[in-house]
Amino acid sequence: MVLDVEDLADTRFALSPLHETVVSLRVLRDPGLSALHLPWRRRVLDRLGALDTSLLMSLVAPRRTLPDFLTPRPAAFAPAFEDELAVVRRTLPQTVRRDLLATYAPDALPEPLRDATAADTRALALRDTVCDLLAQYWEIAIAPMWAQMRLLLEADMTYRARQLALGGARLLFADMHPNLRWQDGVLHIDQMISRYHVAVSGRGLLLLPSVFAHKPAPPVSPEEPPVLSYPTRGVATLWAAAPTPDATALVALLGAPRAKLLSLLDEPLPTVEIARRFRVTPSAVSQHLRVLHATGLLTRTRDGRQVLYGRSPLGDQLVGHSAARPLTAKGGPVTG
Incomplete structure (x- = not known):
């Protein structure tokens, strides 16, 4: 040419x-x-x-x-x-x-x-x-x-x-x-x-x-x-397999309280139900939910008088729930 x-x-x-x-x-x-x-x-x-x-x-x-x-x-x-x-x-x-x-x-x-x-x-x-x-x-x-x-x-x-x-x-x-x-x-x-x-x-x-x-x-x-x-x-x-998610790395990135919240939300839940499962008051989880939502890791949808929180696609990728063992509330209460 x-x-x-x-x-x-x-x-x-x-x-x-x-x-x-x-x-x-x-x-x-x-x-x-x-x-x-x-x-x-x-x-x-x-x-x-x-x-x-x-x-x-x-x-x-x-x-x-x-x-x-x-x-x-x-x-x-x-x-x-x-x-x-x-x-x-x-x-x-x-x-x-x-x-x-x-x-x-x-x-x-x-x-x-x-x-x-x-x-x-x-x-x-x-x-x-x-x-x-x-x-x-x-x-x-x-x-x-x-x-x-x-x-x-x-x-x-x-x-x-x-x-x-x-x-x-x-x-x-x-x-x-x-x-x-x-x-x-x-x-x-x-x-x-x-x-x-x-x-x-x-x-x-x-x-x-x-x-x-x-x-x-x-x-x-x-x-x-x-x-x-x-x-x-x-x-x-391009075709390399994605690394296996590491639950301990998620804790190191987000902190234990927010990592537990993110891992819990396989399905949308209201604040009061999240608080009940973690055996804490709604105010104890509200600030963490706001931060996770503001960073794009959670979705938020109104259902009548309550707001439902669920994981976003980005949150799903971060948790890698299909490949790694999810964190649960058994690790202790959610606190600040």
């Missing part, structure tokens, strides 16, 4: 949930591609159930290329999956045909994709079926982890932006991947399947950090807008 000064000025980052969904098919099809993703792959295979994956798997060619029309250049910084998929659903039949043939070239298309070379109506039907399957696959394989994935991708962007500020384009690309080299205004990408020379020519370069990308990759076709997907930093931490 040849980038001039204007192109560098217009180099920017984006997130693409659709891109991650499509690229993850490589890992699903080829477990040897990245050992880091094996925990994710095992969980997803257990959940796919009756979903017909034969067509989805056929989208990944033997040389691991994917059709460009399934990963359109994001129009916004972080588009919704549904918005990106809507763009794919508008793909013209000739583009579907061109991209699938380019993905498998010089080989012939496999049986599940043969309709792409038939009449336009059949090519469009194939496109729509692929989109329907991708929507189902997204809900099963990517959506449950998208919040964590997005945090990781945004952390990489923050790091890259700092590299750019400190050392310009040379430092931006220096440690992105061994296959990338920046020299004399040209971004060289080694070990590409397709070989071509692209002048960005004022269109700007869009950088897509990716959880599932195993190496930097531009679009298969040089006619597509300039986009570079690259492996994000920190992927090894």
Whole structure:
């Protein structure tokens, strides 16, 4: 890729949930591609159930290329999956045909994709079926982890932006991947399947950090807008099991009285009932309830004349009640 000064000025980052969904098919099809993703792959295979994956798997060619029309250049910084998929659903039949043939070239298309070379109506039907399957696959394989994935991708962007500020384009690309080299205004990408020379020519370069990308990759076709997907930093931490909650650590963080209150509230309770269970007066627990609510660890709901307190999702995470033995009132009275 040849980038001039204007192109560098217009180099920017984006997130693409659709891109991650499509690229993850490589890992699903080829477990040897990245050992880091094996925990994710095992969980997803257990959940796919009756979903017909034969067509989805056929989208990944033997040389691991994917059709460009399934990963359109994001129009916004972080588009919704549904918005990106809507763009794919508008793909013209000739583009579907061109991209699938380019993905498998010089080989012939496999049986599940043969309709792409038939009449336009059949090519469009194939496109729509692929989109329907991708929507189902997204809900099963990517959506449950998208919040964590997005945090990781945004952390990489923050790091890259700092590299750019400190050392310009040379430092931006220096440690992105061994296959990338920046020299004399040209971004060289080694070990590409397709070989071509692209002048960005004022269109700007869009950088897509990716959880599932195993190496930097531009679009298969040089006619597509300039986009570079690259492996994000920190992927090894993404699928690691969460540490087992430690009840003693909760006490050290909140203090024994508040830790006991938080652990008690598996279900919403009024102040008087909490006080009864701890055998203290309501005023003895009220101040602790106010603090826990103010810090987002408790929810508060009015039910007639009484106020019910329950754990918030953040409080549930902190207590880890499903993995650790909950604290109870047997440890002593709640006091200040």
